[in-house]
Every structure is written in C-alpha cells, then in structure tokens.
Amino acid sequence: MGIWRRLRNVGFWTLCGLAALAIAAPALWVLYTVFHQSLPVIGWRLLTHNTNAGGLKNAILGTLWLLFGVLVLAGIVGVGSGIYLAEFAPRGIGQVARFFSDVLAGMPSIVLGYVAYITLVVQAGWGYSYLAGVIALSVLVLPYIVKTTEVALRQVPTALREGAAGLGMTERIILWKIVLPPALPGIMSGVIVALAISTGELAPLLFTVGFTDNNPSLALTHQQVPYLTSVIFTNLQLPDPQAQYLSAAAGAMSLLLLVILILIGRLITARSVKATRRMAL
Amino acid sequence: MSPTVNLSTGERRPLLRPGTSEVAPTADDIVLSTQHVSFFYGDVQALSDISLDVHRQEITALIGPSGCGKTTFLRCLNRLNDMVPRTRLEGQVLFDGEDLYAKSVRPIDIRRRIGMVFQRANPFPKSIYENVAIAPRANGQRGNLDDLVEESLRRAALWDEVKDKLKSSAFDLSGGQQQRLCIARAIAVEPEVLLMDEPASALDPVATQAIEDLMQDLKRDYTIVIVTHNMQQAARTSDRTAFFTVDQRPEGRVGVLVEYDDTNTIFTNPKDPRTEDYVTGRFG
Numbered sequence: 285m286g287i288w289r290r291l292r293n294v295g296f297w298t299l300c301g302l303a304a305l306a307i308a309a310p311a312l313w314v315l316y317t318v319f320h321q322s323l324p325v326i327g328w329r330l331l332t333h334n335t336n337a338g339g340l341k342n343a344i345l346g347t348l349w350l351l352f353g354v355l356v357l358a359g360i361v362g363v364g365s366g367i368y369l370a371e372f373a374p375r376g377i378g379q380v381a382r383f384f385s386d387v388l389a390g391m392p393s394i395v396l397g398y399v400a401y402i403t404l405v406v407q408a409g410w411g412y413s414y415l416a417g418v419i420a421l422s423v424l425v426l427p428y429i430v431k432t433t434e435v436a437l438r439q440v441p442t443a444l445r446e447g448a449a450g451l452g453m454t455e456r457i458i459l460w461k462i463v464l465p466p467a468l469p470g471i472m473s474g475v476i477v478a479l480a481i482s483t484g485e486l487a488p489l490l491f492t493v494g495f496t497d498n499n500p501s502l503a504l505t506h507q508q509v510p511y512l513t514s515v516i517f518t519n520l521q522l523p524d525p526q527a528q529y530l531s532a533a534a535g536a537m538s539l540l541l542l543v544i545l546i547l548i549g550r551l552i553t554a555r556s557v558k559a560t561r562r563m564a565l
Numbered sequence: 566m567s568p569t570v571n572l573s574t575g576e577r578r579p580l581l582r583p584g585t586s587e588v589a590p591t592a593d594d595i596v597l598s599t600q601h602v603s604f605f606y607g608d609v610q611a612l613s614d615i616s617l618d619v620h621r622q623e624i625t626a627l628i629g630p631s632g633c634g635k636t637t638f639l640r641c642l643n644r645l646n647d648m649v650p651r652t653r654l655e656g657q658v659l660f661d662g663e664d665l666y667a668k669s670v671r672p673i674d675i676r677r678r679i680g681m682v683f684q685r686a687n688p689f690p691k692s693i694y695e696n697v698a699i700a701p702r703a704n705g706q707r708g709n710l711d712d713l714v715e716e717s718l719r720r721a722a723l724w725d726e727v728k729d730k731l732k733s734s735a736f737d738l739s740g741g742q743q744q745r746l747c748i749a750r751a752i753a754v755e756p757e758v759l760l761m762d763e764p765a766s767a768l769d770p771v772a773t774q775a776i777e778d779l780m781q782d783l784k785r786d787y788t789i790v791i792v793t794h795n796m797q798q799a800a801r802t803s804d805r806t807a808f809f810t811v812d813q814r815p816e817g818r819v820g821v822l823v824e825y826d827d828t829n830t831i832f833t834n835p836k837d838p839r840t841e842d843y844v845t846g847r848f849g
Binding site (some may be wrong): 441443444445446447448449450451452453454457461462465466 | 643645648673674675676677678680681683685687688689690699700703704747750751754
C-alpha cells in the first residue's frame with residue numbers, strides 16, 4: 285500500500301471517529317453533569333421521601349400519573365385519528381387535518397401552556413389540576429401519535445388488504461384482524477415517543493398543574509400535581525445546596541425514565557422490523 | 566338457464582357435481598357474463614367493450630401482452646376494483662344472470678362467492694391454520710373449524726406437507742406452498758368461482774406443475790378464471806382462452822378482447838391474425 289493511500293485511510297477513519305464522538309459527547313456531557321451534581325443526594329431516600337424531605341417520591345409518582353393520563357387521552361385520540369386518516373378520511377378532510385397536525389407539531393409548548401392556562405385553568409375554573417396538565421401535554425404530543433399511526437397503517441402492504449377483501453371480509457374486520465396487528469408495533473413506538481416527550485416537558489405543565497409537596501391525588505381538577513421537571517426548575521433557584529442537588533437528581537430521574545422509554549421503544553421497533561422482513565411482500 | 570341464485574340474499578342452489586344424479590353442467594351453463602364492459606382508472610380507459618362468457622366448471626384463461634388489461638378485467642369480476650379510488654365500470658357483469666354491479670349487491674357478498682388468488686402469494690402474517698380459518702370465522706362461522714381447515718388444505722394439495730406444523734407461521738412455507746395456502750384460504754370460504762391472477766408466475770416449474778394439477782382437480786367443483794402470461798400454461802390447462810391485446814388509440818392505449826374461443830381453436834386455428842401472431846410467438 286502506498287504511503288498516500290495509507291495516510292488517506294488513517295485520515296478518513298480519524299474523521300469518522302471524531303464525528304461519532306461529536307454525537308456522543310453532548311449526551312455524555314449532560315449525563316455526567318447531571319449525575320455528578322446529584323451524587324450527594326443519590327440514595328433510596330429519593331424514592332422513599334417527598335420533595336419537602338429531600339426525596340422525589342411525590343414528583344416521580346406525579347410524573348408517572350401524568351404519563352398515564354397522556355397515554356390514555358393522547359393514545360386514544362391520536363391512534364383513533366391516525367386510523368381515521370389512513371383508512372377512512374376523504375382526501376380533502378385528510379389534507380386539512382394533516383395541515384393542522386403540522387401546525388400543532390411546530391407549536392411552541394409555552395404557547396400551548398398559556399392557552400391551556402387561560403381556557404382550562406381560568407375560564408373552565410379547574411384551577412391548577414391534573415386534567416388541565418394532561419390535556420395540555422396530550423395536545424402537544426398528539427401530532428406524533430397521529431403521524432406514526434397513519435404511517436404504520438399505510439405501510440401495511442396493499443396485497444394483505446386485497447387478499448382479505450378477496451375473501452369477502454368486511455372493512456371493519458380487515459382493519460381489526462389484518463391491518464392493525466402488523467401496524468401495532470409502529471403505532472406503539474409512536475406512543476412511546478409521545479410519552480418520552482411528555483416526560484421532559486415543563487412549559488405546558490408550569491401553567492396548568494402547579495406543584496405540591498404531597499403525593500399526587502386522584503382528583504382530576506382543583507388539586508395540584510407534583511412532577512419531576514418542576515423540581516429541576518424550581519429547586520435550582522433555591523439558595524440551599526441540598527435543594528440544588530435535588531434539582532440535579534430530578535434531572536437524573538427524568539433521564540432514567542427517558543432511557544427506559546427509549547429502550548422499550550427500541551425493543552418494539554426491533555420486533556416489528558423482524559416481522560416486516562418476514563412479510564417480504 | 567334462468568338465474569337460480571339471489572345475489573342480495575346470497576341464497577344458492579346446490580352445486581352441480583359430476584357423478585351426482587343431477588343434471589350435468591352443459592356448455593351453455595354460463596356463470597359469469599360480461600357485456601360491453603369498459604373500465605376506467607380516473608380519465609384513463611383501461612378496457613374497452615369486453616363481452617365474454619365464463620362457463621361453469623371450466624377453466625377460462627385470459628392471455629395477452631403486458632398492459633392489455635387482463636388483470637384489470639379479472640378484478641372486475643369480483644368487484645375488487647371497487648377498492649381502487651376513482652375507478653369506473655361501464656357495461657354489465659352478470660353473475661348467474663344477475664347484475665353484479667347492481668346497487669343492492671354488496672361487494673363482500675360477491676367476493677365470498679367469487680374468490681381470488683393473487684399473482685404473488687400473500688398469506689397473512691399469521692399461522693398456517695389461522696390463514697385458512699380467519700375468513701370463514703370473520704364471515705360468521707362459529708365453532709370448531711378444524712375440519713374445514715383440513716378439508717381446505719387437502720383440496721389445495723397442501724395438507725400432507727403442513728399437517729404437523731399448522732401453528733407455525735405461514736412465512737415458513739416455500740413460495741409454492743404459500744400460493745397453495747392462498748388457494749386453500751380461498752376455498753375455505755366455499756366460493757363458486759376462483760379467479761387466479763398469474764398464480765404461478767413467481768414459482769419454479771415444479772411448484773407451477775403442482776398448481777396446474779391442482780387446478781384440474783378443482784375444476785370438478787369450481788369455475789376457474791385464470792390470467793396468465795404463459796401461453797403453454799393456458800394451452801395445457803384451460804378449456805377456453807380469451808386473447809386480449811393493447812389497442813393504440815388516439816386517446817391512449819386501451820385493452821381490448823381480440824378473440825375468445827375453445828383453447829384448442831385459439832392455439833391451432835385462430836381467426837384473427839393478431840391472435841395467431843401472439844400464440845405463435847411472433848409478437849408479445
């Protein structure tokens with residue numbers, strides 16, 4: 285091998301390595317900082333005590349409770365709309381709905397929080413509440429679920445639909461028995477992404493659910509809800525170093541939740557890729 | 566023969582099987598009849614003025630060059646083209662003498678009685694058993710379907726190969742087996758007519774032979790309409806052959822029916838020079 289070729293080879297691989305590092309570095313930087321800052325408070329106390337006693341229990345429970353609400357509300361509305369758009373909507377309605385969905389996808393979450401505050405918290409008189417927060421978050425993530433559902437359904441091969449239709453199955457049964465099962469992993473991964481986004485959001489919740497040091501209640505309205513991102517935001521502004529450590533710990537906990545959601549999503553996608561490959565239609 | 570089947574209720578007469586005491590089917594027993602059928606995809610005309618009779622318990626082959634509309638025509642026969650947006654059919658298709666496209670007729674009722682096997686095997690991503698059982702169950706059959714599944718697989722000459730792995734995925738089967746599974750799946754709905762769109766075009770000679778043998782076997786109970794690119798296949802398997810071709814017109818390329826006759830006549834003594842050119846391999 286000539287010296288120039290060798291040099292070019294080394295240079296190329298160096299650049300590749302640097303590019304990989306450039307992607308990994310920010311993530312590692314964030315992870316390192318957050319975990320390093322939270323080291324002094326890391327321990328079981330985070331899971332057993334509430335935010336007024338150096339723990340995060342109420343905030344973790346509140347975040348999970350909010351995620352559950354988003355899963356139900358945005359899940360049902362989003363998947364339903366996606367199915368409608370992919371399978372039933374006339375072209376005109378589909379285009380209009382997709383336009384609004386795109387607008388919604390680009391909406392700054394703080395604007396959404398503001399609108400939810402004005403209409404739900406104030407005008408509807410719900411006060412800072414679970415329902416207002418779930419609705420604000422759901423509207424925020426709805427476009428992702430609608431889009432992934434629609435795409436997942438459209439990816440189901442026409443050959444399967446026609447095969448089923450050729451056997452005299454009704455539209456409804458074709459949808460339930462033939463089209464939805466192979467599309468399900470795609471739909472699920474969209475829902476997971478939506479939950480991951482919800483986990484990290486602060487702006488829409490800041491205006492809608494308030495905060496409390498108590499455990500979240502099951503009340504839909506008039507009861508404030510604790511959640512992790514609020515702890516990050518508020519505790520960092522407190523003079524007490526312990527409170528600031530807790531802020532970092534809340535950040536670490538959000539990241540952990542995110543990683544778990546991403547892993548679940550990966551698992552589902554991997555299975556779907558395997559299934560799709562076998563379909564080979 | 567007067568219509569004895571009510572399309573809207575789906576009530577049917579018993580199948581006339583050879584060897585029974587009933588009247589044997591005659592050459593005049595027409596199951597499907599198209600009358601001046603033209604078909605449009607949006608503004609583009611795909612078929613022009615096709616009139617053709619399909620006879621009971623015969624194999625009718627549709628041959629012709631690519632783009633001549635033979636697949637489109639086949640899909641008109643069980644209203645599968647209804648699923649394609651902005652399509653339109655002119656003329657009439659009669660099924661046992663009744664208008665297939667009448668307002669009162671539901672496409673799903675038609676498709677249960679006129680089954681379809683596609684060009685590429687398209688089993689559902691489910692087990693072999695489920696592939697056969699799903700349509701009868703979806704169409705309202707309750708209870709144990711084991712017998713129906715076995716019978717359908719037997720008739721599709723697949724039972725011996727799959728009886729020990731009914732629960733495994735249909736994708737574990739070879740291409741030829743998958744296609745026979747699709748035939749079994751179609752038979753399980755107990756249709757009267759089977760439409761086959763180049764069912765062996767993606768298969769090797771051995772698998773093709775299996776499908777062709779199967780067709781001869783199925784002919785005893787079913788009426789088969791098959792689209793094929795393969796002229797030898799048409800000559801080997803069919804009773805009648807329709808030759809379609811593409812007509813160059815000022816407004817575009819349109820599929821037309823050139824000649825329809827006994828397979829023997831089409832291949833040995835065609836009336837139209839275009840048919841002769843095609844079957845002798847001079848064109849197409």
